Amino acid sequence: MPIPSCRTVDTMSRQHAHNSPGLRAWLGLLVILGPVLLVSMDGSILFLAMSRVSQALTPTADQALWILDIYGFAVGSLLIAFGNIGDRYGRLKLLMIGTAAFGIGSAGAAFAPTPELLIVARALMGVAGATLLPSALAVLSELFTDPRRRAQAIGIFAAAFAAGFAIGPVAGGILLERFWWGSVFLVNLPVIALFLFFAPVLLREVRATRPGHVDALSVVTSAAGLLLTIYGLKHSAAEGLSTVPVLVGIAGLVLLAWFVRRQRSLRHPLIEFSLFRDRVFTVAIITGLLPLAAWSAAAYLAGIYLQSVLDLPVLRAALLALPGAVVLTITCVVTPFVVDRIGKRTALVICHFSIAAGLLLLLPTTITGGIGWYVASTIIAGVGYGICFSVVADTAVGAVPAERAGSAGAIAETGNEIGNALGIALLGSLAALVFRLQGPDLAPTLDETLQLPDLAPAVAAEARTAFVTGLHVAAAVAAVLHTALGVLALRWLPGSVTTQAGSDIRSGDTTDRAEV
Structure with a gap:
């Protein structure tokens, strides 16, 4: 076996020193x-706070869903656009602007006097949030040039x-135990101030060399298509079918179809x-x-179940979510x-089957008890949710060259954010539809029904039963979808699939994949 010369050893040492963070x-x-x-936390922090928000601002059923959803839709609709903008004009610059705007939106949401202004503030937070995720992932790639360390940092x-996502409801419940509902937004400001102070010192600007411009028409049509489609679905579930919402929903679907066609040209x-030609990437x-759709819908509906059906205080409801949050993290x-040992195929199958099993554990819950079933559900499903986050992020970064890191990472985060918003919009609307059909038909939501004066105990029990039925239906539908996707992953994906990070490490690739 040849012995490396002193010069070779010195060169290897310098290379290792250069690559070591x-x-x-x-x-x-x-x-x-x-x-x-x-x-991510602001996508879920309102799940347990909505009862307090409803008491303070008295939003309608539609407004309550938009308060929850507009943030996720704004983030999801604009992530890819801002990923491209950051690639071309500077990721650190976009990070700084987005973080400042996120702080302004947080302060506006905390002191919003009406549901309409709260929706506007949440929308601003979503737009700002869309600037942060893809650029943050790309700047991270510049900090860690060694593939092994970069994989650890991405993890x-x-x-x-x-x-x-996991601790959002827990943090919200703890804050609400001592402070008013706006505190769930003010908690953002110290973190934002620290970032704006330290980021210019510790981070360097990163730009891609790939030319091109951001197609503004695509940004508008994708965002408008999503919002119009979801508006039609929400309104139809909450109020029943009518001409205007149906036409609005159809218009949204047409815009989305046109958006897809435009991207190909x-x-x-x-x-x-x-990128979706790769089966592993697609799955x-x-x-x-x-999974984010199932998680957000289950967390939101379970928050109402614990507080409004089982009548638990908000802090206890928050603490009950803690075991699942720990398992997920x-x-x-x-x-x-x-995954580097078992492959992505096995990991994806475990992900979907564990989430399906966890969701099915919500079915034994009743209006008189179900705390144990809820905790078990979050723990079992938490395994699948944790796999989901990790596998998706690794696949997105490993599938593209460095100059597309921002926009490709945005595709993965878009799936997360759109899933988070769609879960409440679609599965939440499904639960609302069941409540409207089986409930006492005195108000569109359970909280509004329970707040009616002189409500008879039998009517309150009927309303709670209808809500629990809606929870069961939404959980069962999500479980069926996850089971189907687990079977698809089992049958469709090849038997041995490795991560890109692992491939880089095994091949000895220590090149810097980020262009500064």
Whole structure:
């Protein structure tokens, strides 16, 4: 076996030193994780706070759903556009602007005096949040040039994103125990101030060399198509079928179809649909959407169930969600190491079947009890949710060259955010439809019904039963969809699929995939 010369050893040492991240890289990662945690946390922090918001601002059923949903739809609709903008004009610059705007939106939401202004503030937070995620992931790639360290950093990034979704309801419940409902937004401001102070010191500007411009028409049509489609579905579920909502929903679907067709003819599309020719990538992106839809709907409906059906205080309801949040976060951290051994196919199958099993554990809940079933549901499903976050992030970054890191990472995060919003919009609307058909028909929601004066106990029990039935229907539908996707992954994907990060490590690739 040849012995390397001193010069060779010295060259290898310098190469290792160049690729090994220093203190600046790890501090930069810590700074980046602050906004990432806030963006994901604000997608779920209102799940337990909505009862307080409803009491303070008295929104209609439609307004309550928009308060929850507009944030996720704004983030999901604009992630890809801002991923492209950051690629071309500077990711750090976009991070700074977006974080400042997120702070302004948070302050506006905290002190909103009406439901309409709260919806506007949440929309601004969503637009700002869309600037943060893809650019943060791309700046992270610049900090960690070694593939092994970069894979670890991406795993931490994904864990923070998952933890934000998971701890959002818990953090909201703890804040509401002591403060008014606006405190769930003011908690963002200290983290934002720290980021704006430290980011210019620890992070460097990153731009891609790929030319092209952002197609503004595509941005508008994708956002408008989503909002119009969801408006039609929401209104029809809450109020019944009528001409205007149906026509609005159809118009939204037409816009989305036209958007897809337009992307295929553009030289620089917002979404590169050619990426979806890879089966692993396609199933992983769907895995980024469907589990988040199930998780958001289950968390939102379970929050109402615990507080309005079982009459638990908000802090206890928040603490009951903690075991599932812990399992989700731990699973997200360990998944990259496990996937490198078992492959993505096995991981994706486990993901969907565990989520389906967890959702089915909600079916034994009743109006008199079900706390144990709820906790077991969050723990079992938390395994699948954790796998979802980790696998999707790794696939998106590993599937594209560095100059497309922002826009490709945005596809994965778009699936998460759109799934988060669609879960409440579609599965939440399904539960609302069941409540409208089987409830006492005195008000469109359970909370509004229970707040009616002189409500007879039998009528209150009827309303609670109708809500629990809606919860069961939504959980069963989501479980069936996950079972179907698990079978698809089992039959469709090849038997051995490895992660890109793992391939880079095994092949000895230590090149810097980010262009500065």
